[in-house]
Amino acid sequence: MPVAISVETPLQDDVRGLVEQLNAHLLPLSPIEFQFKMTVEEMACPHTTVFIARDEGGRAVGCGALRVHTPDVGEVKRMYTLPEVRGLRVGSSLLDAITRLAQGKGLARLILETGTGPGFTAAWRLYERSGFTRCGVVLDYPDTEHSAFFEKRLSPLMH
Incomplete structure (x- = not known):
């Protein structure tokens, strides 16, 4: 399934809905005190870049x-795909975009x-993978x- 991945503000109704679904998905999986969630408002802060995957219909x-x-360390946060697109490499595409941005910023390590x-x-x-x-x-x-x-050591992007 082709998806477009772009940097977007999390302060949109459909992105808020996606984050709500992520939170609901996580709720039964771990004790609440060990769920380290960022709100959409926290996601909108200057040191965080949010990527959204959209299907052909937007x-x-x-x-x-x-x-x-x-300056050396970035963290992957709020990874989530809707159940109906799991297995279609949407998560991989999001993670690739995050990794490329981290490399472009000169980060040495993603955690x-x-x-x-x-x-x-x-x-x-x-x-x-x-x-x-x-x-x-x-x-x-x-x-x-x-x-x-988890961690991943990064090499700088060559221009």
């Missing part, structure tokens, strides 16, 4: 964000926190059995 079918923490358990198997597979490897605790996340951490 419907938002996926999202992902890059949050820059330091992410995700959950554990069977509900996160597909996410782990996506990250590992995209070159991420498991790592120890990152940033100020708690060291808990409910979180898995």
Whole structure:
């Protein structure tokens, strides 16, 4: 399924709806105190870039964000695709766009926190296929059995 991926503001009704679906999807998968969600308002801050995947009809079918923490480190946040487009490489396309932006910004490392358990198997597979490897605790996340951490070392983009 062809999708267009672009940088957009999260402060749009359809993107808010997508983030609401993401939050609802995550709710039963981990204890609430170990769900580290960004609101759409937080996603709209200057150090975060939000990518939206839209289908041929313009419907938002996926999202992902890059949050820059330091000149060297960026974090993948709010990765989600609608259930009906899973398996169609929408998540991979979003992650590729995030990675390219991180490389373009000269970041040396991309990190992410995700959950554990069977509900996160597909996410782990996506990250590992995209070159991420498991790592120890990152940033100020708690060291808990409910979180898995991944990293990817980046090479600068050649112009």
